[in-house]
Amino acid sequence: MSPKQQRGEATADLLLTSALDVYATSGQQGFTVNAVTAASGVSLGSLYHHFGSFDGLAGALYTRCTEQLFDEMIAALHRSRTARSGLRALVQAYLRFTVEHRDAALFLHASAYSGYLAARAEEIRAVKAAKLAVVADWMRARIEKGEIVPLPGPLIEVLVMGPVAEAARRWLSSTYDLDLDQAARLLPDAIWRSLRPA
Structure with missing residues (x-):
């Protein structure tokens, strides 16, 4: 260079x-x-x-923060041996990122639907899709082994990411009395119960 x-x-x-x-x-x-x-x-x-443009800068920042969050979650997944420990690692990595990189997490949660991201909407979608594909592949392998109930990928994403993202959003807003350490302890098992085979 x-x-x-x-x-x-x-x-x-x-x-x-x-x-x-x-x-x-x-x-x-x-x-x-x-x-x-x-x-x-x-x-x-x-x-x-x-x-x-300034919107281009905001979109690039959103992309950067998204990549940082997903890279931490994916690394945590790949260090796990079972479906249950992987889900726990994924949840805890997201919440740990929220605490350790509060500014980035705040920007991600507060800006997700902002108009200034439109300039990089395609790039943001592509980055998210690539990162989510890695997580989906990990989940699919566990489904094939019978470790996770066979649900459509988008539904699994909602069951896993929905509660975690909402817990992070509430903690970041400071308007809710939410203990993120408690969430990191309790959410993984609650999410696992919705995904483990009967």
């Missing part, structure tokens, strides 16, 4: 990191192009050069 390419990647990374910081400290209302350029010290022209 040439020095120019390295500088370009460093600038793009600085913009993404600054954008997440701005979102975390100022919320959706304060998440503006002016705030990000001021926080990063990068010019507006450079932001547009790297991301095409």
